[in-house]
Amino acid sequence: MRVYYGYTGLVAELLASRGIKPGDIVTLVLKDNTILHGILMPRPVIYSTSQAIIIKLENGYNIGVRVDKVLDIQLVEARSAGKSLITSKTAHMGGDLPRVTLISTGGTIASKVDYETGAVTPALSVDEITEWIPELREIALIDVKELMSIFSEDMTPQHWGHIAENVYREITSGVSGVIVAHGTDTMTYTASALAFAIQNKPVPVVFVGSQRSSDRPSTDAVFNLISAFLVAARAPFAESVITMHATPSDPYTLVHRGVKTRKMHTSRRDAFQSINDIPIARVDPIKREIRITGRIFEYRDPSKTPTLRGKFDEKVVLIKAYPGIQEEIIDFLVDKGFHGIIIEGTGLGHIANRVIDSIRRAVENNIPVVMTSQCLFGHVNMNVYSTGRRLLEAGVIPGGDMLPEVAYVKLSWILGSLTRDVKEVKEWMTRNLVGELNERHSLKLYPRWPHE
Amino acid sequence: MRVYYGYTGLVAELLASRGIKPGDIVTLVLKDNTILHGILMPRPVIYSTSQAIIIKLENGYNIGVRVDKVLDIQLVEARSAGKSLITSKTAHMGGDLPRVTLISTGGTIASKVDYETGAVTPALSVDEITEWIPELREIALIDVKELMSIFSEDMTPQHWGHIAENVYREITSGVSGVIVAHGTDTMTYTASALAFAIQNKPVPVVFVGSQRSSDRPSTDAVFNLISAFLVAARAPFAESVITMHATPSDPYTLVHRGVKTRKMHTSRRDAFQSINDIPIARVDPIKREIRITGRIFEYRDPSKTPTLRGKFDEKVVLIKAYPGIQEEIIDFLVDKGFHGIIIEGTGLGHIANRVIDSIRRAVENNIPVVMTSQCLFGHVNMNVYSTGRRLLEAGVIPGGDMLPEVAYVKLSWILGSLTRDVKEVKEWMTRNLVGELNERHSLKLYPRWPHE
Numbered sequence: 001m002r003v004y005y006g007y008t009g010l011v012a013e014l015l016a017s018r019g020i021k022p023g024d025i026v027t028l029v030l031k032d033n034t035i036l037h038g039i040l041m042p043r044p045v046i047y048s049t050s051q052a053i054i055i056k057l058e059n060g061y062n063i064g065v066r067v068d069k070v071l072d073i074q075l076v077e078a079r080s081a082g083k084s085l086i087t088s089k090t091a092h093m094g095g096d097l098p099r100v101t102l103i104s105t106g107g108t109i110a111s112k113v114d115y116e117t118g119a120v121t122p123a124l125s126v127d128e129i130t131e132w133i134p135e136l137r138e139i140a141l142i143d144v145k146e147l148m149s150i151f152s153e154d155m156t157p158q159h160w161g162h163i164a165e166n167v168y169r170e171i172t173s174g175v176s177g178v179i180v181a182h183g184t185d186t187m188t189y190t191a192s193a194l195a196f197a198i199q200n201k202p203v204p205v206v207f208v209g210s211q212r213s214s215d216r217p218s219t220d221a222v223f224n225l226i227s228a229f230l231v232a233a234r235a236p237f238a239e240s241v242i243t244m245h246a247t248p249s250d251p252y253t254l255v256h257r258g259v260k261t262r263k264m265h266t267s268r269r270d271a272f273q274s275i276n277d278i279p280i281a282r283v284d285p286i287k288r289e290i291r292i293t294g295r296i297f298e299y300r301d302p303s304k305t306p307t308l309r310g311k312f313d314e315k316v317v318l319i320k321a322y323p324g325i326q327e328e329i330i331d332f333l334v335d336k337g338f339h340g341i342i343i344e345g346t347g348l349g350h351i352a353n354r355v356i357d358s359i360r361r362a363v364e365n366n367i368p369v370v371m372t373s374q375c376l377f378g379h380v381n382m383n384v385y386s387t388g389r390r391l392l393e394a395g396v397i398p399g400g401d402m403l404p405e406v407a408y409v410k411l412s413w414i415l416g417s418l419t420r421d422v423k424e425v426k427e428w429m430t431r432n433l434v435g436e437l438n439e440r441h442s443l444k445l446y447p448r449w450p451h452e
Numbered sequence: 453m454r455v456y457y458g459y460t461g462l463v464a465e466l467l468a469s470r471g472i473k474p475g476d477i478v479t480l481v482l483k484d485n486t487i488l489h490g491i492l493m494p495r496p497v498i499y500s501t502s503q504a505i506i507i508k509l510e511n512g513y514n515i516g517v518r519v520d521k522v523l524d525i526q527l528v529e530a531r532s533a534g535k536s537l538i539t540s541k542t543a544h545m546g547g548d549l550p551r552v553t554l555i556s557t558g559g560t561i562a563s564k565v566d567y568e569t570g571a572v573t574p575a576l577s578v579d580e581i582t583e584w585i586p587e588l589r590e591i592a593l594i595d596v597k598e599l600m601s602i603f604s605e606d607m608t609p610q611h612w613g614h615i616a617e618n619v620y621r622e623i624t625s626g627v628s629g630v631i632v633a634h635g636t637d638t639m640t641y642t643a644s645a646l647a648f649a650i651q652n653k654p655v656p657v658v659f660v661g662s663q664r665s666s667d668r669p670s671t672d673a674v675f676n677l678i679s680a681f682l683v684a685a686r687a688p689f690a691e692s693v694i695t696m697h698a699t700p701s702d703p704y705t706l707v708h709r710g711v712k713t714r715k716m717h718t719s720r721r722d723a724f725q726s727i728n729d730i731p732i733a734r735v736d737p738i739k740r741e742i743r744i745t746g747r748i749f750e751y752r753d754p755s756k757t758p759t760l761r762g763k764f765d766e767k768v769v770l771i772k773a774y775p776g777i778q779e780e781i782i783d784f785l786v787d788k789g790f791h792g793i794i795i796e797g798t799g800l801g802h803i804a805n806r807v808i809d810s811i812r813r814a815v816e817n818n819i820p821v822v823m824t825s826q827c828l829f830g831h832v833n834m835n836v837y838s839t840g841r842r843l844l845e846a847g848v849i850p851g852g853d854m855l856p857e858v859a860y861v862k863l864s865w866i867l868g869s870l871t872r873d874v875k876e877v878k879e880w881m882t883r884n885l886v887g888e889l890n891e892r893h894s895l896k897l898y899p900r901w902p903h904e
Contacts, residue, residue, distance in 0.1 A: 332784050
């Protein structure tokens with residue numbers, strides 16, 4: 001079987017006969033007289049069972065057209081013309097271009113997942129990524145490091161530490177920004193981990209993923225990646241951020257502060273949203289513009305010296321309060337010698353009064369217990385009702401407006417990298433370190449719901 | 453100390469000297485020449501330490517004015533004129549008025565909480581509630597039953613059963629609707645429990661609470677209660693619903709389906725919002741209008757015979773997936789003989805692959821395991837990635853678009869009232885019974901976020 005830039009069968013024949021290569025600008029004439037204009041995309045071999053031609057339209061979206069619907073394909077501009085041309089272009093611009101390293105950890109964006117078998121093949125190489133999205137060469141001098149290739153649901157606090165060490169190494173090597181390609185399921189956890197593990201960052205650390213895999217016409221991978229490279233190369237802030245699609249329609253992305261973000265939808269491209277904060281910036285990947293929209297906690301400053309404290313305690317537990325919560329579960333955690341407990345409480349930060357004795361015992365056993373709220377929006381306030389006051393008396397640490405997940409990461413980091421002394425843990429938990437606590441909530445921080 | 457309709461000290465003197473009683477329409481002239489016009493509210497004794505006059509303004513909000521700021525108070529219309537007048541009015545309208553029972557369980561709305569000591573005093577009587585909100589007499593013939601007086605964080609599945617039995621008794625006695633006054637922390641759990649426990653309802657069951665206690669000028673209790681009575685007395689639907697403030701500004705409330713609602717803010721009056729659904733109705737408590745805005749699952753029909761199946765299994769656990777989740781916690785639940793596990797997974801319904809063996813063991817031990825998503829919005833879909841498929845193979849039941857909390861209540865109800873056979877549990881969990889599963893998600897079901 002002939003394979004031509006990842007294409008096979010009829011498509012390979014058609015493209016080879018016209019001398020058209022991925023990266024070329026083409027006009028696709030369909031049998032129903034539709035005319036499509038765009039850049040021919042390389043077709044990863046793994047998806048080549050379907051006989052379709054993939055082109056990237058001017059709006060940045062990829063579209064796949066089945067070959068039996070194609071009347072003709074015409075070469076408009078041979079932009080590919082062998083790699084030498086592109087390479088020399090990069091070299092030409094290289095002197096002015098910022099260096100950006102993409103660290104690939106796995107997930108939909110960086111891996112080729114075969115949906116038939118579930119097999120995950122290794123992540124993108126520099127060649128693959130720049131062949132796929134040629135404009136990245138105009139934004140940065142790219143280096144790609146494949147650190148791991150795992151689903152993000154399999155990430156552990158140990159992985160966070162490993163990623164932190166490698167990001168730190170890149171930062172101290174003098175790059176203008178580091179991108180971490182990551183599965184979306186637990187991306188906010190890892191972005192929070194990197195916020196705490198590397199502080200006083202001179203440059204941004206940008207997490208990026210995709211909700212739709214890159215073989216689908218509706219993929220958000222291209223826009224998200226271009227945006228991530230723009231932010232890594234040029235943004236004026238130096239925080240651990242997440243760059244993802246903003247809305248289902250408009251072609252822009254948002255930059256969220258890692259410690260203030262949540263994946264709020266199982267499948268939408270605009271699943272990632274800031275909670276108790278507004279996005280730091282809005283990015284237009286076509287115009288290549290970054291517009292600041294929120295508060296900046298740390299500015300880009302190459303003269304800063306970052307600190308790495310990348311140890312995370314794996315014996316931290318996140319439990320959710322629910323009406324029938326069984327105190328024996330908390331007793332078990334104490335008996336087993338766990339190191340810290342985050343409670344995702346109800347309302348202003350409550351849990352059933354009947355479990356307070358077990359919580360007190362945890363604190364007495366040197367296990368810090370932190371209260372957050374399953375409401376997600378707003379602050380906990382444990383001084384309003386007697387349940388809250390009883391929890392404070394038992395030694396529970398109020399989590400402010402931190403998301404339960406962020407409090408979990410922060411506690412794991414404090415216990416692993418700073419201290420296991422309960423009093424000191426309380427001081428660190430209640431102190432704003434990297435923007436994770438936001439005292440000021442305006443009315444507009446709350447979303448507008450479907451009835452409004 | 454003189455106590456005059458709950459008022460004491462200077463305020464009591466002033467009101468008594470003018471012959472003004474709660475319920476009267478008054479004009480309050482302040483020393484800064486502000487003039488306020490409204491209904492004098494009775495002042496609960498427990499709050500009487502502050503020397504303030506409380507009046508209800510035309511917009512429905514209560515405002516408290518310190519007596520030292522008051523120049524004069526004038527009687528405009530003696531609407532109170534002794535209880536006989538109001539009573540005769542009620543009696544006059546009584547023949548046409550629907551009967552509504554308010555079952556009080558505790559919480560901010562139904563209890564008088566002393567914030568100094570944390571003491572909770574018993575809930576409202578019929579006299580107290582109608583003295584406080586006289587217009588309720590025009591909406592319904594009211595009966596009040598004080599069932600319990602507890603903070604909602606202390607509610608358990610046993611309490612749900614107790615409430616269900618009492619609501620069922622009221623429904624079968626022929627009332628036009630039942631209101632359950634409930635603390636807000638776990639109101640959505642109990643509203644879900646009542647949706648499952650009493651099916652084929654002829655009339656609505658309306659949960660109501662307040663985010664600000666009734667002694668505060670900004671209280672939402674009055675609006676929420678008027679709306680709840682309107683819904684209980686007149687709404688065309690017969691479901692377990694929640695009636696709470698809609699927005700921080702506009703004076704209307706929303707009716708949410710109990711199984712599709714979440715408390716999404718720790719303190720705002722508009723904390724309650726529909727998730728993966730839109731509110732059933734919008735209520736204007738001033739114009740006394742109910743406007744249907746969403747899908748109705750069950751219509752009001754007094755000829756229907758309700759079924760009561762009010763047993764809930766207390767040995768159900770809700771656990772949240774997080775990157776460091778320890779498999780020994782699941783092993784512990786299995787070893788201890790728990791009856792069911794809800795997982796609040798990541799993304800489309802995932803958890804770390806390393807814990808799947810423990811999950812398989814749970815299912816093999818006749819413990820149903822249900823997967824939901826911490827994203828909250830959207831459906832789980834466990835056929836997209838290999839982790840999901842492995843979980844399905846292990847016997848995990850996909851939770852559709854159910855909120856984790858609702859799946860928890862539903863599983864507790866199925867195990868307590870229907871069956872403990874894992875196969876049958878799966879059938880019940882994946883079947884839509886009372887509107888808890890919503891296949892159709894339009895784009896507009898997702899909120900608009902602060903950046904939009």
